[in-house]
Amino acid sequence: MAKQAREIRLKSRPVGMPEAANFEVVTVELKDPGPGEVLVRNGWMSVDPYMRGRMYDRPSYVPPFALGEALQGGAVGTVVKSNDPNFAAGDLVESNLGWREAFVSTGAPLTKLAGGVPPQAYLGVLGMPGMTAYTSFHRIGDPKPGNVVFVSGAGGAVGSTVCQIAKIRECTVVASAGSDEKLDWLKSVGVDEVVNYKKGNLLENVRKAAPKGIDIYFDNVGGEHLEVALEVARPWARFIECGMISVYNDKEPSPGPRNMPYIVGKRIKMQGFIVFDFIDMREQFITEMTQWVKDGRIKWQETIENGIENAPKAFLTLFSGGNAGKMLVKLD
Amino acid sequence: MAKQAREIRLKSRPVGMPEAANFEVVTVELKDPGPGEVLVRNGWMSVDPYMRGRMYDRPSYVPPFALGEALQGGAVGTVVKSNDPNFAAGDLVESNLGWREAFVSTGAPLTKLAGGVPPQAYLGVLGMPGMTAYTSFHRIGDPKPGNVVFVSGAGGAVGSTVCQIAKIRECTVVASAGSDEKLDWLKSVGVDEVVNYKKGNLLENVRKAAPKGIDIYFDNVGGEHLEVALEVARPWARFIECGMISVYNDKEPSPGPRNMPYIVGKRIKMQGFIVFDFIDMREQFITEMTQWVKDGRIKWQETIENGIENAPKAFLTLFSGGNAGKMLVKLD
Incomplete structure (x- = not known):
């Protein structure tokens, strides 16, 4: 040394x-x-x-x-x-x-x-990104079998883990990312529908991928994705606000979604968090995630x-x- | 007849x-x-x-x-x-x-x-507006003694009831309304600080009224008030999304708050609801509110x-x- x-x-x-x-x-x-x-x-x-x-x-x-x-x-x-x-x-x-x-x-x-x-x-998957995905998806998302889950930034470390946990929890998963390679990989691990946000109209494409709407939105990006998620949300949808990478580098603050009143009308819960807020779930996370990794259920x-x-x-x-x-x- | x-x-x-x-x-x-x-x-x-x-x-x-x-x-x-x-x-x-x-x-x-x-x-107070105020303030707001509560549209039926319930729950209350007459009345029933949103800069005035920030925001109006509330929110603040009257009549959808990323960074919970969602609290509401009215604690x-x-x-x-x-x- x-x-x-x-x-x-x-x-x-x-x-x-x-x-x-x-x-x-x-x-x-x-x-x-x-x-x-x-x-x-x-x-x-x-x-x-x-x-x-x-x-x-x-x-x-x-x-x-x-x-x-x-x-x-x-x-x-x-x-x-x-x-x-x-x-x-x-x-x-x-x-x-x-x-x-x-x-x-x-x-x-x-x-x-x-x-x-x-x-x-x-x-x-066994570190901060995995724990971020695991804890917030369960604690804020409150997933039920059959729920439709929309994940933005799904090609990243947190997003791709959320997608796979949602499949384990018997949800239907719609994933958005910016390259077909990422989306192909997500399909290979079981994601039901994919949307390339760089191609065509995001709202139309998400509507096609989730024609009945969404119950859970896992937000990594904010911006247009958040507006689209509000648009297609079902009543009582849960929005897990993990990050808003699309606006982190803005020199001037960008306006928020134009359809905020849906939060009231659709009774949406939108909640931000930091992984440390759920530190009480750490042992449960490590135990379950380690098993999933060993079983090949999380890739x-x-x-x-x-x-x-x-x-x-x-x-x-x-x-x-x-x-x-x-x-x-x-x-x- | x-x-x-x-x-x-x-x-x-x-x-x-x-x-x-x-x-x-x-x-x-x-x-x-x-x-x-x-x-x-x-x-x-x-x-x-x-x-x-x-x-x-x-x-x-x-x-x-x-x-x-x-x-x-x-x-x-x-x-x-x-x-x-x-x-x-x-x-x-x-x-x-x-x-x-x-x-x-x-x-x-x-x-x-x-x-x-x-x-x-x-x-x-004993009807829909009162039940709206009572149920959501407790169920979503989760008030603790000493919490700072910011209420917009505080001169209205729901808002003025929220202000008084918050005082009963030993919170500090900051109320916003559009006329000094409404604000004088609110002070007369115990509201701690008032802001006339038609006078001066809303953010500056709310900062002055709540120098340590807010723990609960009861939103009746949306728009600029919501952006201000995000700005002054403390970590883990709860936003009770009751209504957004400021945008109900917009011909074109207005942009949302420019500071949405605070939802993540401050771990804010923002939740919409309809009074019927909390129908299980009806008996508790009627009992407690009737007593408060008879005791002159709610005017x-x-x-x-x-x-x-x-x-x-x-x-x-x-x-x-x-x-x-x-x-x-x-x-x-």
Whole structure:
């Protein structure tokens, strides 16, 4: 293990769409781990859409990233040297100290992982995206067999997991994504109807795919999709508001849906959440999802960039829709 | 009792703001009540914002009003003659057959009223508006002592009741209405802070009135108020979506709030409802509200038009904000 490691820092706050110039690669010296500290070499790091929010300097549920400091995010790594009795060299661990090749843990939460699945699964279906999908779909969506579920951003890590959980729960699933390749994969894992939002009129296409309307909308994108979902919603529909990637990079706030009064008339419940709100479901999630993965009932796709220097590129890919499934950066 | 009675029919569907020409007064012959039928003379009828929705010819939770037929709505009347063993002459009854001076009930639901309060209270605090306020505030709003509650359209029948229930539940109440007279009355019944939405910048004024933000938003108006509520909402705020009167008469759909992503980031729950959804709370509502009325803990204002011919005028008043409290038409 070199005594140096590279990390990605936020050089300037993006205005609108982030670009490579907002980031910089910096090489830092790693000190030896002191008493109670652990040296970890990251093997995989995650890039996720929510990170865009932390690049704004504004109050939110997590503090903004600081300029000139390394970014943060999910990472899976291996313990190189440990002065903490809870960890030993060779342990597989998860942390929120991604965006760097290695780090000395000085009190930041570090979770030992069971293994038995590919390590990067802990950043996907068995990690934050999987838990986001699992907890909110059950807690807010309240799915019933026969419900029609509409998922936007269905090609991504969260969306593709929601689609498959909804099938396990005996729902009819309509998925929207921006490429036929993503949609073909979704069909291959059991999705009933697919809509390419880049082709033709979104409302007409969703109406065709869900002629009887929808009971649950899992929203990853906001914007036009949200308006369409309000339009086709059945009475008492549940809208799981996971993200609105379509507007994250707006320089000026975009107007919301023109059909908001449907919330009243159709008695819609629209609810936002953060995955940590459902932390009480963590054990249930891990148990059930691990079984589904082992049984081959939940599958996933990965899009991988290699090397810390390509982490900003991987992050930008999320907003062009270039990733199929979980977007990852392989660091070792 | 004359054998004739006047009724108000929908002559044409309003485009945008309704006007007098959309309605007509027609005199009809009343047949004698047959076996099992009841002749009722209405004493009071209600006009409510939701009726605007039924004037559109579109699918909704209730069928649209038919052109050339009498409108419908809450009414309190007295039984004149009864061939139904459940009713006797002189009984005070509630029906959905307002917009007419008298009617022969042929199977339409008729509810005998207990009395002991002014009869028109059954169209207000003890009727549909009161039940709308009571049920949704508790079921969706989930109020806790110390919560800050923001009520738009607070001068109306529903809004003014919500304000007082919120005070009983030990919340801090910020009320918005369009006239200082309405706001003075609201302060007189215990509302903590008031905002006249016609004066100055709404967002700034609400921020001043609720410097720590809001936990519950009771929405009667939609539009700019909804955007402001999203802006000042605290994490986990509950939005009770009762109505959006500000957009009911739009000829073209208006854009929604520009800050919809707050639903995600602040984990807001926004939920629409119809009073019938909470019918299981009816007994609890009647019991508690009757007590509050008798104890003087819930007060109300009325704005009264006299004579069936003025019912359309009373209805139009709802959209100009000309009513203080419950808008009623006195028919006898």
